[in-house]
Amino acid sequence: MMKVTKFGGSSLASASQLEKVLHIMREDATRKFMIVSAPGKRFAEDEKVTDLLIELGEAVLAGTDTTGFQTKIMQRYQQIADDLKLTDAIMEEIKAQLEKLLTLDVTSPEAYLDAVKSSGEDNHARLIAAYFNQAGLKAHYVNPLQAGMIVTNEPGNAQILPQSYTKIATLRQLNDIIVIPGFFGYTETGRICTFSRGGSDITGSIIANGVQASLYENFTDVDAIYAANPHIVSQPKEIAALTYREMRELSYAGFSVFHDEALIPAFKAGIPVQVKNTNNPTAPGTTITTKRQAIDTPVVGIASDSGFCGIYIRKYLMNREIGFGRHVLEILEDCQLNFEHMPSGIDELTIILREDQLTEAVKATVLNRLKQELAVDEVKIQHHLALIMVVGEGMNHNVGITAKAATSLANAAINIEMINQGSSEVSIMFGVKEADEKKALQVIYQAFFD
Amino acid sequence: MMKVTKFGGSSLASASQLEKVLHIMREDATRKFMIVSAPGKRFAEDEKVTDLLIELGEAVLAGTDTTGFQTKIMQRYQQIADDLKLTDAIMEEIKAQLEKLLTLDVTSPEAYLDAVKSSGEDNHARLIAAYFNQAGLKAHYVNPLQAGMIVTNEPGNAQILPQSYTKIATLRQLNDIIVIPGFFGYTETGRICTFSRGGSDITGSIIANGVQASLYENFTDVDAIYAANPHIVSQPKEIAALTYREMRELSYAGFSVFHDEALIPAFKAGIPVQVKNTNNPTAPGTTITTKRQAIDTPVVGIASDSGFCGIYIRKYLMNREIGFGRHVLEILEDCQLNFEHMPSGIDELTIILREDQLTEAVKATVLNRLKQELAVDEVKIQHHLALIMVVGEGMNHNVGITAKAATSLANAAINIEMINQGSSEVSIMFGVKEADEKKALQVIYQAFFD
Numbered sequence: 001m002m003k004v005t006k007f008g009g010s011s012l013a014s015a016s017q018l019e020k021v022l023h024i025m026r027e028d029a030t031r032k033f034m035i036v037s038a039p040g041k042r043f044a045e046d047e048k049v050t051d052l053l054i055e056l057g058e059a060v061l062a063g064t065d066t067t068g069f070q071t072k073i074m075q076r077y078q079q080i081a082d083d084l085k086l087t088d089a090i091m092e093e094i095k096a097q098l099e100k101l102l103t104l105d106v107t108s109p110e111a112y113l114d115a116v117k118s119s120g121e122d123n124h125a126r127l128i129a130a131y132f133n134q135a136g137l138k139a140h141y142v143n144p145l146q147a148g149m150i151v152t153n154e155p156g157n158a159q160i161l162p163q164s165y166t167k168i169a170t171l172r173q174l175n176d177i178i179v180i181p182g183f184f185g186y187t188e189t190g191r192i193c194t195f196s197r198g199g200s201d202i203t204g205s206i207i208a209n210g211v212q213a214s215l216y217e218n219f220t221d222v223d224a225i226y227a228a229n230p231h232i233v234s235q236p237k238e239i240a241a242l243t244y245r246e247m248r249e250l251s252y253a254g255f256s257v258f259h260d261e262a263l264i265p266a267f268k269a270g271i272p273v274q275v276k277n278t279n280n281p282t283a284p285g286t287t288i289t290t291k292r293q294a295i296d297t298p299v300v301g302i303a304s305d306s307g308f309c310g311i312y313i314r315k316y317l318m319n320r321e322i323g324f325g326r327h328v329l330e331i332l333e334d335c336q337l338n339f340e341h342m343p344s345g346i347d348e349l350t351i352i353l354r355e356d357q358l359t360e361a362v363k364a365t366v367l368n369r370l371k372q373e374l375a376v377d378e379v380k381i382q383h384h385l386a387l388i389m390v391v392g393e394g395m396n397h398n399v400g401i402t403a404k405a406a407t408s409l410a411n412a413a414i415n416i417e418m419i420n421q422g423s424s425e426v427s428i429m430f431g432v433k434e435a436d437e438k439k440a441l442q443v444i445y446q447a448f449f450d
Numbered sequence: 451m452m453k454v455t456k457f458g459g460s461s462l463a464s465a466s467q468l469e470k471v472l473h474i475m476r477e478d479a480t481r482k483f484m485i486v487s488a489p490g491k492r493f494a495e496d497e498k499v500t501d502l503l504i505e506l507g508e509a510v511l512a513g514t515d516t517t518g519f520q521t522k523i524m525q526r527y528q529q530i531a532d533d534l535k536l537t538d539a540i541m542e543e544i545k546a547q548l549e550k551l552l553t554l555d556v557t558s559p560e561a562y563l564d565a566v567k568s569s570g571e572d573n574h575a576r577l578i579a580a581y582f583n584q585a586g587l588k589a590h591y592v593n594p595l596q597a598g599m600i601v602t603n604e605p606g607n608a609q610i611l612p613q614s615y616t617k618i619a620t621l622r623q624l625n626d627i628i629v630i631p632g633f634f635g636y637t638e639t640g641r642i643c644t645f646s647r648g649g650s651d652i653t654g655s656i657i658a659n660g661v662q663a664s665l666y667e668n669f670t671d672v673d674a675i676y677a678a679n680p681h682i683v684s685q686p687k688e689i690a691a692l693t694y695r696e697m698r699e700l701s702y703a704g705f706s707v708f709h710d711e712a713l714i715p716a717f718k719a720g721i722p723v724q725v726k727n728t729n730n731p732t733a734p735g736t737t738i739t740t741k742r743q744a745i746d747t748p749v750v751g752i753a754s755d756s757g758f759c760g761i762y763i764r765k766y767l768m769n770r771e772i773g774f775g776r777h778v779l780e781i782l783e784d785c786q787l788n789f790e791h792m793p794s795g796i797d798e799l800t801i802i803l804r805e806d807q808l809t810e811a812v813k814a815t816v817l818n819r820l821k822q823e824l825a826v827d828e829v830k831i832q833h834h835l836a837l838i839m840v841v842g843e844g845m846n847h848n849v850g851i852t853a854k855a856a857t858s859l860a861n862a863a864i865n866i867e868m869i870n871q872g873s874s875e876v877s878i879m880f881g882v883k884e885a886d887e888k889k890a891l892q893v894i895y896q897a898f899f900d
Contacts, residue, residue: 252796261767317711319790323783329776340769343870344791345877346702400860402869407857410850419852420793421869427795 002172004033005217006182006204009040009048011278012124015083018131024219024281025177026137033171033211034139035182035204036128038120039076049076049120057116060102061109070098077127090130094123110155114184115192121181121200129179138176147171149185149206151193158185158193160206160265168210180207198259205273209265216266219278225250225286227301228445232438237449239300242288249391249427250303263288298394298401299448304441306386306434308340309355310418313370314348314378324374325349331369335362340387341420341429347377352418352431355383385417386437388430390444396425405430408447414440452622454483455667456632456654459490459498461728462574465533468581474669474731475627476587483621483661484589485632485654486578488570489526499526499570507566510552511559520548527577540580544573560605564634565642571631571650579629588626597621599635599656601643608635608643610656610715618660630657648709655723659715666716669728675700675736677751678895682888687899689750692738699841699877700753713738748844748851749898754891756836756884758790759805760868763820764798764828774824775799781819785812790837791870791879797827802868802881805833835867836887838880840894846875855880858897864890 005025011017025031038049056069077094080086097119106112125141132139148167151158164185171178182200187193195202201218208216224238225247242250244267251260266273267290276285318324325342332339332351341352358366363381370379395401402421405428409416418431432440455475461467475481488499506519524545531541547569556562575591582589598617601608614635621628632650637643645652651668658666674688675697692700694717701710716723717740726735768774775792782789782801791802808816813831820829845851852871855878859866868881882890 249796319788322786322788323779325789325792326776326779326783329773329779333773333776336772338769338772339775341794342775342792345870345875345879346699399863399865400857402866403853403856403860406853407850410853413849415849416852416871419869419871420795421866425795429795 001030001214002033002211003028003031003215003217004035004204004208004211004213005031006035006200006219007037007278008200008218008220009037009050010221011040011219012037012128013040013042013046015080017278018080018084018128020278020281021128021219022132022135022137024278025132030214031217032177033207033213034128034177034179035200035207036121036125036179037182037200038124039080047072049073049124050117052076053116053120054113056101057113060116061106061112066102073098077123080127084131084134086127086130086134090127093126097123097126108155111191111193114155114194118181118184118192118194121183125179125181132177132179139179140174140176141179142171142174144180144184144203145186145190147180147207148210149203150188151185151195153187153189153191153193155193157196158187160185160202161188164206165210168207169212171207172211196259196261198262201259201262202265205262205265205267208271209269212269213271216271216273218273218275219281220275221277221279222275223277223280223283223285225275225301227449228441229303232304232441233445236445239286240284241292242286242300243292243393243426244288244290245426246292246300246391246393247288249389250301252303252305252389292393297392297448298398299390299392300394301391302441302445302448303389303391304386304437305389306384306437307355308352308385308387308431309358310382310385310431311351311353311366311370312348312378312380312382313350313374313376315374315376316347318347318349318376319344327374328370331366331373334369335366337362337366341418343418343420350382350418352385352387355385382417384434385431386434386440388432388437388440388444389427390430390448391427393426395428402428404447405444408443409440412439412443414443451480451664452482452661453478453480453665453667454485454654454658454661454663455481456485456650456669457487457728458650458668458670459487459500460671461490461669462487462578463490463492463496465530467728468530468534468578470728470731471578471669472582472585472587474728475582480664481667482627483657483663484578484627484629485650485657486571486575486629487632487650488574489530497522499523499574500567502526503566503570504563506551507563510566511556511562516552523548527573530577534581534584536577536580536584540577543576547573547576558605561641561643564605564644568631568634568642568644571633575629575631582627582629589629590624590626591629592621592624594630594634594653595636595640597630597657598660599653600638601635601645603637603639603641603643605643607646608637610635610652611638614656615660618657619662621657622661646709646711648712651709651712652715655712655715655717658721659719662719663721666721666723668723668725669731670725671727671729672725673727673730673733673735675725675751677899678891679753682754682891683895686895689736690734691742692736692750693742693843693876694738694740695876696742696750696841696843697738699839700751702753702755702839742843747842747898748848749840749842750844751841752891752894752898753839753841754836754887755839756834756887757805758802758835758837758881759808760832760835760881761801761803761816761820762798762828762830762832763800763824763826765824765826766797768797768799768826769794777824778820781816781823784819785816787812787816791868793868793870800832800868802835802837805835832867834884835881836884836890838882838887838890838894839877840880840898841877843876845878852878854897855894858893859890862889862893864893 129141182203579591632653
């Protein structure tokens, strides 16, 4: 029984937050590995240390004055150190680390920025380990290089290399609490490289896999994952248990506490993930597992995302033309366009894709090629579409889900522009106009949860 | 005001039927062009003259005895001639035509069979013209060659050549009723070539276009096109007015009095088509036009077709892989597979196609290539699917159609395997298990028409 426990930026933003974190780590001796983020926002208008570091790094690259940023960053750590009455030693260490950043090789700006950014987590891990020890809870800072986090050389999008896991497994032998900075690893040539969005979550997931943890705890600032976006649906139901697939489908439509891909390493090792609230640690939170027992309700959550458009193509007898669909997709591929869905009628098909990819130039190319190469009867673009995802393992072969959702939309006089049901066994997707997105989410939520 | 009037095989199967046809042609002087089929069935177990001719032609090619077939064919015409008390002259002519078939060049079996098949319509047109004249209604038999029906050299699938229309237009100058055999035309080298399925309907449609008819009448043995298959739904509503698109969508799902592609020439010239019943000519029938006014009900008809299957493919993050969809369709294309629809979920897509294309060999190739070339996480085939089409121009942006249909399926405990809505503005497609097809059609019909 051994847990990997990750804390987000807001959970580590101030001395008072760190006291809660100390309490959480102390009360459960199985919390052996701790993954930390850089200090986040203490209040809405606050600046994240990571953002300050990016500004610092860009100033260095631009050759402009950096002192302002250095001071701000030091002040954040100093404030915490003062409030926790830490010894000067730790602040000396952090100061030295920050000054070192100004001396690093800048020939590769991307790599340089990665090194600067990563120091936010790195220094905070050093500070937290010092704080725990001073408070009598034995802890050791372990740098990702010592931890064996070897990654590909892709700044801002590093991928863990398979050989890392053997080294990580040996961390089990260490005593006391191991504090590891999240968000980055080291290339085979020893250069720092950061992960993508949700970087600290990725570190936690990788460590959980490597040390074969019994649970991966993800502490953030919400009590649970909600059945719908709380900014659209007031006081949505908390989700007690989710499967990885449900999480994935919900995340797809821009809805998630953390980036779902971060969970893959834990998922592959079959390690359950628990989302908990640092500010309310006794709340049960949300558990994400491979399988879910007793599916009380067929639908666990409803998500939505906007910014889609549809390329509508009509050609008489298109489905008798072998290669027509392939040719359409080839034109998209040549334009480097990712498409999401391709609903089709008779003699008609629509390609649903994210609108931001479709620049005027690309649009013109696509439309011209479709007209010329495929001699289509009609082609037009429908803008401003939103997708609503109704998600739940329980819905597979559960008759009536579509009827219920479609009826709630009909009653609200919302037209369904598109429906995608067929492949996925855990979700149904409704396409609506962006203007109807919020209303659609609300009425479908009511239909299934009220 | 000039009409092209086409009669199907059952409308011309016997003397008593021909008397009805004479009456129909006589009562409306604007019925100028008459397109005829070969004698069809008089009763369920009866043989169509066209089938007898095919047997005759195959016997000739096989070098086996043909007398039996010759006799049967002659008897059909003789019976009609006797009942109508026609002069011997016409039967001499038909006899001569039939004997000529035995002397034709057989080096190209396909072309030979086309020539033999086409004689069914050709001889009947001669007989009918003779009958009309004897009855005092002036009529002239006009052979497709004289009529200017020049087609491509594709036996059994001839396509009309554009230059034909100028010649056909001159037919307007002829006096009296022009009787033209349907189903075939002549290649540029003067060889007979037949049209595909619904051949006589194609001839009528081409003539209607060529002579710029005000109406193309299609006489058959039903009072109208029904809102659903009468073999599945008892006494379905008759459809008074349909648009070409609605007709097309309904025909797609194997539901139609005639092959929808036959209507294209008439459709291109914007000529309305009227389906009427030879046995009940006063019934209003169904009119098919480009546009429909006053759409009383959003849904005009519901059709279904079975024999589909789905190739289900799952791969994590497939929609981030530019070219994934194209590659999948390329594999299908290499196997010469036509696909109908491609519903997709997140990390999943299903290719819906007609099952009969998927031989064991092809299936193996497709599955292997998908696994090897695309490294999919899972691929499987779902067999025995049926598609239910809910059709109507009125449904575009008519909220609630999907809800109503889906609710009726849910109440009947029928699971929706797939929904395709998005592209088509005049139809919604539901995929169900073949076992549920009839029930599904019935409950959806009830929801919209009862």
